Amino acid sequence: MPNSYLVVGGAGFIGSHFVKELLSRKKTLVRVVDNLCSGTLEHINEFKENPAFEFVKVDVENTGDLVKAMSGIETVIHLASNPDIARAVVEPRIDFVQGTALTESVAEAARISGVNTILYASGSGVYGDAGATMLSENSPVSPISTYGASKLAGEALLASYSFMFGLKCLGFRFANVVGPKQTHGVGFDFLRRLMQFPDRIEILGDGNQSKSYIHVKDVVSAVLLCEEKVQTGFDVFNVSTPDFVSVNEIADEVMAQLGLNPEKVVRTYSGGDRGWKADVPVVRLSSRKISMFGWAPMFNSREAIKNSIAEMHSELTR
Numbered sequence: 001m002p003n004s005y006l007v008v009g010g011a012g013f014i015g016s017h018f019v020k021e022l023l024s025r026k027k028t029l030v031r032v033v034d035n036l037c038s039g040t041l042e043h044i045n046e047f048k049e050n051p052a053f054e055f056v057k058v059d060v061e062n063t064g065d066l067v068k069a070m071s072g073i074e075t076v077i078h079l080a081s082n083p084d085i086a087r088a089v090v091e092p093r094i095d096f097v098q099g100t101a102l103t104e105s106v107a108e109a110a111r112i113s114g115v116n117t118i119l120y121a122s123g124s125g126v127y128g129d130a131g132a133t134m135l136s137e138n139s140p141v142s143p144i145s146t147y148g149a150s151k152l153a154g155e156a157l158l159a160s161y162s163f164m165f166g167l168k169c170l171g172f173r174f175a176n177v178v179g180p181k182q183t184h185g186v187g188f189d190f191l192r193r194l195m196q197f198p199d200r201i202e203i204l205g206d207g208n209q210s211k212s213y214i215h216v217k218d219v220v221s222a223v224l225l226c227e228e229k230v231q232t233g234f235d236v237f238n239v240s241t242p243d244f245v246s247v248n249e250i251a252d253e254v255m256a257q258l259g260l261n262p263e264k265v266v267r268t269y270s271g272g273d274r275g276w277k278a279d280v281p282v283v284r285l286s287s288r289k290i291s292m293f294g295w296a297p298m299f300n301s302r303e304a305i306k307n308s309i310a311e312m313h314s315e316l317t318r
Helices: 015-026 064-071 085-089 094-113 146-163 186-196 216-229 247-258 301-317
Strands: 004-008 029-036 053-057 073-080 115-119 168-174 176-178 199-202 212-216 234-239 266-269
Touching: 004 015, 015 216, 029 064, 053 216, 053 301, 064 247, 073 094, 073 234, 085 146, 094 115, 094 146, 115 146, 115 216, 146 168, 146 234, 176 216, 176 301, 186 199, 186 247, 186 301, 199 247, 212 216, 212 301, 234 247, 247 301
Parallel strands: 004 029, 004 073, 029 053, 073 115, 115 168, 168 234, 176 212, 199 266
Antiparallel strands: none
16 A cells, blocks of 8 residues: 555544545554544544654645645545535535535645545435435435535546546435534434433434444544555445445334433424435435445444444543
8 A cells, every 4th residue: 555645634523534544554654634524633643753754734626735745655545525515505606616626636736746546425415315225335326415516526527537537536315314423413423412401302304314434443444445556547436335224223222321211301303304404314325336345344333333423422522
């Protein structure tokens, strides 16, 4: 594997886990660029004494600064994007400004800098609302959110840069990622609210929305394995678990973690079959393609949710 990495958005939830894993593998250089608009130095402070670690505060849309940050880098892990998917309902351009435009800047900076590989965090939103259909990487893509559209546009940009300029570019369509250092998401939101108001909880939609949840450690292992196995060109991979969990079940798990009696917690629902206008209520992803490389998740969805809630509870109480 390459020995020098730039993690774009490396002070965020997922990015900090990539940094930890890469440093554990004794890489000669793991450099983080982040503007700290959603990431935090608390996520990466544990690495600051490691001589192989560097942090540079950079606005990713500033391609010139990004070119400087990519000096000497072989592989870029691109995780920077708008973390608040529902925000686009009131601010539709956010996923272009904090999504597509950032990916273009990363691709162009990588071309100028002579980077070999870009590993890109895409998402299941590229498929749109396909119901209970099991989705493979060859399934139709028809996003219903600007977030999904932005991720798909990023894939298209990287496919073209791969062909035109010889970059190896891999896109990863993640299920819902959970784990320690998480700063948003349904489990995190339920936990924080119930810790403050243990007698009631508001659930968006009807609570029957069901999706796969994948632990962040499994995300990291999947991405780095594909980097090793794929030698050239552009490709995309689903990264998911084979099972799924409903929003109501996540609420139950949070209550169990907090020692609450579910019968004494008042649940209110916003109604409808989805949490917000462009929410996809049911997602089923097949990871058969990546499993051909020998990858399998350590945790299924239920285990990932249970572990992440326990980890987040520990962090919040600290």
